[in-house]
Amino acid sequence: MPRRLPRKDVVIVGFGWTGAIIANELTDEGLEVIAFERGPWRDAPTDFPPGYMQDELRYRIRHELFLRPDQLTFTFRNTMGQTALPIRSWGAFMPPNGVGGGGVHWNAEMWRFLPSDFVLKTHLTERYGAAFLPPDMTIQDWGITYDELEPHYDRFEYLCGTSGTAGNLRGKIMDGGNPFEGPRSRPYPTPAQAQPFSHTLFGKAARELGYKPFPQPSGNLSQAYTNPLGLRMGPCTYCGFCEWFGCGNYSKATPQTTILPHLIRKSNFSLRDNSEVVRINVDRSGKRATGVTFVDSSGEEWEQQADLVILSAYTMFNVQLLLHSQIGQPYDPVTNTGVVGRNYTHQTISSVNGFFDNKKFNFNPFIGSGSIGMCIDEFNGDNFDHGPHGFVGGGYVGQVQTGGRPIESTLVPPGTPAWGAEWKKAVKDNYLSTVKPGTGVHGSFYAYRDIYLDLDPVYKDRFGRPLMRITMDLKDNEIKQNKFLTDKFAEIIKAMGAEKLAVQYRTAPYDITTYQTTHLNGGAIMGSDPKTSVLNKYLQSWDVPNLFVMGASAFPQNAGYNPTLTVGALAYWSAAAIRNQYLKNPGRLVDA
Amino acid sequence: MKQATLATIALRRREFLAGTAMLLFSATTVKAATIAGRLPWAPNAGSPPPPIKVGPWEFFNGDEGRAIEALVDCIIPPDPETPGGKDAGCAVFIDRQLAGPYGRQEGLYVRPPFQAGAKNQGHQSASGPAQDYREGLAAFDRACRQRSGGKPFAELSGDDRIAVLKAVEKGELKLDGVDLKSFFTQLVKDAQMGFFADPIYGGNRDMVAWKMIGYPGARYNYLDWVNRHNERFPLPPVGMTGNAQWTRS
Numbered sequence: 001m002p003r004r005l006p007r008k009d010v011v012i013v014g015f016g017w018t019g020a021i022i023a024n025e026l027t028d029e030g031l032e033v034i035a036f037e038r039g040p041w042r043d044a045p046t047d048f049p050p051g052y053m054q055d056e057l058r059y060r061i062r063h064e065l066f067l068r069p070d071q072l073t074f075t076f077r078n079t080m081g082q083t084a085l086p087i088r089s090w091g092a093f094m095p096p097n098g099v100g101g102g103g104v105h106w107n108a109e110m111w112r113f114l115p116s117d118f119v120l121k122t123h124l125t126e127r128y129g130a131a132f133l134p135p136d137m138t139i140q141d142w143g144i145t146y147d148e149l150e151p152h153y154d155r156f157e158y159l160c161g162t163s164g165t166a167g168n169l170r171g172k173i174m175d176g177g178n179p180f181e182g183p184r185s186r187p188y189p190t191p192a193q194a195q196p197f198s199h200t201l202f203g204k205a206a207r208e209l210g211y212k213p214f215p216q217p218s219g220n221l222s223q224a225y226t227n228p229l230g231l232r233m234g235p236c237t238y239c240g241f242c243e244w245f246g247c248g249n250y251s252k253a254t255p256q257t258t259i260l261p262h263l264i265r266k267s268n269f270s271l272r273d274n275s276e277v278v279r280i281n282v283d284r285s286g287k288r289a290t291g292v293t294f295v296d297s298s299g300e301e302w303e304q305q306a307d308l309v310i311l312s313a314y315t316m317f318n319v320q321l322l323l324h325s326q327i328g329q330p331y332d333p334v335t336n337t338g339v340v341g342r343n344y345t346h347q348t349i350s351s352v353n354g355f356f357d358n359k360k361f362n363f364n365p366f367i368g369s370g371s372i373g374m375c376i377d378e379f380n381g382d383n384f385d386h387g388p389h390g391f392v393g394g395g396y397v398g399q400v401q402t403g404g405r406p407i408e409s410t411l412v413p414p415g416t417p418a419w420g421a422e423w424k425k426a427v428k429d430n431y432l433s434t435v436k437p438g439t440g441v442h443g444s445f446y447a448y449r450d451i452y453l454d455l456d457p458v459y460k461d462r463f464g465r466p467l468m469r470i471t472m473d474l475k476d477n478e479i480k481q482n483k484f485l486t487d488k489f490a491e492i493i494k495a496m497g498a499e500k501l502a503v504q505y506r507t508a509p510y511d512i513t514t515y516q517t518t519h520l521n522g523g524a525i526m527g528s529d530p531k532t533s534v535l536n537k538y539l540q541s542w543d544v545p546n547l548f549v550m551g552a553s554a555f556p557q558n559a560g561y562n563p564t565l566t567v568g569a570l571a572y573w574s575a576a577a578i579r580n581q582y583l584k585n586p587g588r589l590v591d592a
Numbered sequence: 593m594k595q596a597t598l599a600t601i602a603l604r605r606r607e608f609l610a611g612t613a614m615l616l617f618s619a620t621t622v623k624a625a626t627i628a629g630r631l632p633w634a635p636n637a638g639s640p641p642p643p644i645k646v647g648p649w650e651f652f653n654g655d656e657g658r659a660i661e662a663l664v665d666c667i668i669p670p671d672p673e674t675p676g677g678k679d680a681g682c683a684v685f686i687d688r689q690l691a692g693p694y695g696r697q698e699g700l701y702v703r704p705p706f707q708a709g710a711k712n713q714g715h716q717s718a719s720g721p722a723q724d725y726r727e728g729l730a731a732f733d734r735a736c737r738q739r740s741g742g743k744p745f746a747e748l749s750g751d752d753r754i755a756v757l758k759a760v761e762k763g764e765l766k767l768d769g770v771d772l773k774s775f776f777t778q779l780v781k782d783a784q785m786g787f788f789a790d791p792i793y794g795g796n797r798d799m800v801a802w803k804m805i806g807y808p809g810a811r812y813n814y815l816d817w818v819n820r821h822n823e824r825f826p827l828p829p830v831g832m833t834g835n836a837q838w839t840r841s
Contacts, residue, residue: 041627046637052832054810057789058641068699076713085709085716088701197821239812249812261631270628296624364825366807367814406788406807418761419667419780420754424674431805432824459703511712 002293002301008032011292011306013277013321014313016101017564018550018571020255020263021156022310024229025575027266029583034304035269036294038276038313039067039098043256048246050239056405060244063090065105067097074316075456076512078473080333086459086467091513093346093520094244095314099273100255102314102518103564107243107370107402108219108252110162111561112153112569114381115146115182120557123382124392133392134477138343138447140556143528143537146182149569152576154185156568157217160253161225161233164188164217178214180377193222193236193372198363198435198496202399203374205495216373216400217565219253229262240403242370252370275302278463280309280325282544289327289547295463307586308578312550312571319344319453319523319553320468328524328534328543333450333471339534341453343522344470345558348395348443348478350506351436352490354498355413358433361497365404365436373400376492379485380560381444391480395443395560397489401436409436413500435493439517441485443506444560448475453523474508482506519563521555526570528590536590538577539570545588548574643833644684644794650691651722652683656729658746660686664783666753674804675797677783685786685795686725686779695722721778728775732760735767791831802829 010026012019012035019035027033042048042065058064072095075084096102116123121140124133133139166187167177192215195203206213220236227233236251250257263269272294279293281303291305311318322328322340331342356363375398377383386392403409411434412426456469486505493501506516527533530542539554541547550571552563559566581589649657664677664686677683689695697720709716719727736745736756745753759765760776786795788802790810796802802809809829817825828835 041625041632043631043633046633049638049640050812052638052640052810054812055641055790055832057785057793061785061789062694069701070699073701078710078712083707083709085707085713086701086703088715089697091714194818196818200821235815237813237815238818239814241812264627264629264631267629270626272624272626274624298623362822362824364814364817364823367818367825404807406802406805407785410784410788410805418777419757419784421669421671424668424671428674428804431807458705509710509712513712513714 002303004303004305005034007305008034009306010034010308010310011304012036012310012312013280013292014038014101014311014317015099015255015271016096016312016314017103017255017568019101019310019312020103020259021568021571022312022550022575023269024259024263025572025579027263027269029579030268032268034306035271036275036277036292036304037099037271037273039273041273042098042100042104042246043260044246044248044250048248050248053245053248054239054241056407059105060405061407063094065096065098065244065246066090067095070462071097072317072461074468074470075459076470076472078471078509080450080471084456084469084471087512092511092516093518094515095316095518099271103254104246104256105244106564107562108160109371109400109562110157110160110164110217110219110565111396112181112184113146113559113561113566114180114383116382117559118142118144118146118149127382128387128392134475136449137477138449140343140527140532142556143526143533144573149566149573150182150185152569152572153565155572156565158189159227159229159258159568160219161189161221161227162217162219162253163190163193163222165192165215167214176214178375178377179212180380180383188217190222190225193218193220193369194238195372195374196238196364196367198365198401199372199374199399201496202492205492206374206376209492209495211376211378211492213374213376213398216371216375216398218369218371220247220251220369220371221253227258229259231258231261233257236369238367238369238372240366240368240405242402277321278324278465280311280321280327280547282325282327287544289544307546309547310550311547315520315523315551315553316453316468318549318551322524322534322549323455323468324465327541327547330454331452333452336449339525339530339532341523342532343447343525343556344451344453344472345445345447345521345555346472347517347519347558348445348474348482348506349439349441349516350482350486350504351438351440352486352493352504353411353437353502354435354493354496355411355430355500355502356433356435356498358429361433363432363435365401365409365432365434368401368403370402371400372402373398375400379488389480389484391477391484393444393446393477393481393560395441395481395485397441397485397492399435399437400440401438404431406431409434411436411502414502435496435498441482441489442560442562443478443481443485445478445521445558447522447557473510474506479506479508517562519552519558521552521558521563524549524553525556526554527556530592536588538589539574540577540582540589542592546586548578550574641792641832643792644688649687651687651695651725655733655744657683657687659729659733659744662746662753663779666757667780667783668787675800677787679797680787680800681791681795681797682783682786685789685793686782688794689782690722690725695725696720724775724778727770728772731767731770732772732775735765735772739765792833799829799831
């Protein structure tokens with residue numbers, strides 16, 4: 001019998017962006033809230049000092065801030081016929097750990113999804129006909145619309161102080177912004193960040209090719225900002241150590257810089273770190289959550305009872321906790337029944353590196369920020385006619401180079417030997433005059449019947465529970481999409497004046513050793529039908545109405561944008577439904 | 593209201609661990625604590641990286657050390673402006689990495705069963721980098737002696753060294769059971785990593801690699817420079833411990 005902590009109104013599992021947002025919203029209702037975080041406490045003044053944060057080896061190469069695979073990992077295979085093997089060290093994605101979650105070491109790219117992304121199945125079927133979609137593609141509508149989410153996008157943008165140029169202000173297309181974005185009710189809270197040389201060069205080349213380039217919306221701020229909670233942020237100094245790193249300068253929007261100092265002072269909030277929730281407990285009916293069981297750092301099991309359970313861990317851990325807690329029917333791709341684990345997706349990314357004449361170009365690539373960049377959106381979502389191309393989906397492309405950290409940024413032109421005198425000379429000649437956009441092609445990843453998550457039959461975690469198994473591959477639709485986008489991107493890099501290009505397409509099979517963003521989605525998706533979704537439109541579990549599940553695990557499929565702004569907006573949207581509807585009348589907010 | 597109990601103890605523990613397992617702290621080494629009422633703060637709560645100890649090899653034996661120094665000098669040869677891998681400390685970097693948590697696969701998932709899989713399923717062996725280096729260097733030495741009349745790699749002429757490595761790279765120099773090509777690929781990666789990492793880890797001595805490419809190092813403010821396009825940044829590099837000229841005894 002585990003020991004019990006005093007009962008609370010609300011227990012929150014995982015303390016990253018969504019956990020912090022929900023905690024702040026529900027403590028405002030006067031509820032007693034406790035949050036559990038598996039990883040350690042971390043904060044800017046103690047853990048990210050500018051004196052040693054600029055350490056590429058420690059944080060980028062050796063993954064200091066991330067979860068350790070020995071604590072928890074997954075198994076992976078491409079197809080259902082293969083044996084899945086454990087991911088023994090991280091590659092394709094980087095699971096976060098610790099207070100702030102991925103919000104600590106993200107790049108802070110703050111994109112809204114397109115209005116058509118939320119009604120994807122309906123939109124594509126109406127425009128192209130159902131037969132245009134691959135037969136095994138299982139995309140669906142989200143159950144909400146862009147217009148419903150817009151006030152919550154706005155709220156998260158203003159929490160973070162987001163720097164950008166509006167492209168569509170209440171329906172009016174604005175010069176210099178993204179003309180394809182959905183209408184926004186207000187301009188960005190702060191102007192766009194300054195752009196280094198290569199980024200402006202990309203903008204110029206794109207404009208000359210007839211595109212409408214705009215600065216990438218950024219959670220690294222262009223100027224000082226005081227957010228609605230009264231917390232103050234400083235201007236970004238373009239140090240070039242954003243993704244994989246913590247910001248010691250209070251310039252990057254994180255739970256620590258935008259919420260925590262306000263939240264922690266509330267007497268009805270507490271947080272336990274280094275405490276891993278291993279199970280959501282339900283009563284005998286299976287229809288009501290009674291709280292959670294967690295394990296502290298000494299290995300001791302504890303129970304925390306609560307009236308309301310908020311699951312707000314990373315995508316993978318949300319799905320895994322549902323499976324381990326036996327909440328919701330696990331998905332079976334053979335019979336096409338069940339929901340937990342269904343519609344698991346990633347992001348289809350690639351890049352083109354450009355090598356320029358070093359006598360004419362000096363880019364100082366080390367000057368950057370995580371979400372700096374000039375982008376075009378002509379080829380995202382359904383912003384263009386897919387009819388002639390034979391695929392659906394798309395993405396933004398842009399010069400989004402985030403720095404010139406030398407272990408990863410000392411590139412040499414194609415054909416150069418990998419070592420020796422020639423290599424050394426080529427590194428020296430090219431470092432300052434190379435454009436390395438990183439995830440320059442940032443494409444959507446749609447859902448398929450045989451790409452999913454379930455429990456592995458062989459491998460176990462440190463508690464003896466089955467690891468979660470990933471079955472994941474790249475399908476023709478995404479490969480065609482990526483080829484199309486990468487070629488368009490290469491044309492712009494060439495037009496910037498590059499002498500040599502290194503073009504890297506995304507190809508099958510899906511490779512678990514190569515980083516492809518940490519934008520994992522689905523597995524516990526939202527929707528309007530309990531047969532094809534785990535959650536209703538308010539992120540409430542269809543099966544257990546006092547359980548709400550935040551995060552990108554709710555995405556029915558992934559759009560061609562970074563997910564965090566949508567994840568945060570959905571958390572505010574869900575919190576509003578809890579505050580305005582659920583607390584008045586606890587129970588299902590939507591009739592099945 | 594509960595007082596913050598995050599524990600100076602827990603943080604000190606981290607500090608203590610920093611020397612041996614700087615890159616690793618998990619729930620088993622840090623105590624759970626309740627945080628409420630205020631943001632915890634304690635002096636010296638962070639864990640700055642400890643510099644490597646100057647001195648003898650910590651992982652390699654003498655023969656291995658000589659071979660590695662010769663190898664890193666082929667991968668990054670000296671030239672009139674910039675030292676090679678050996679003088680830049682790349683062998684020391686690899687030695688200290690292999691002697692530390694990286695060499696032992698600390699923090700990685702090493703539970704059995706181990707089965708061979710597809711390349712895109714990742715490394716699936718119980719052995720970590722330290723063991724792979726030990727076996728790889730031994731096999732490389734045997735293969736090298738067989739080819740070169742009993743001479744170890746470090747005693748070959750410059751041209752012969754290059755010829756051996758090109759043969760390894762092409763998969764022409766083989767030894768039963770050991771994949772010399774993968775070993776060499778990893779070595780190239782590690783040597784170059786040491787060359788470009790902060791000097792605190794033993795390579796990139798005096799920031800020679802950063803000077804060579806024009807990287808200004810562990811600076812954190814380019815506000816005055818973000819709008820100065822196509823101009824060479826004028827300041828010399830600094831590392832986490834400052835500039836070698838200020839700190840070298």
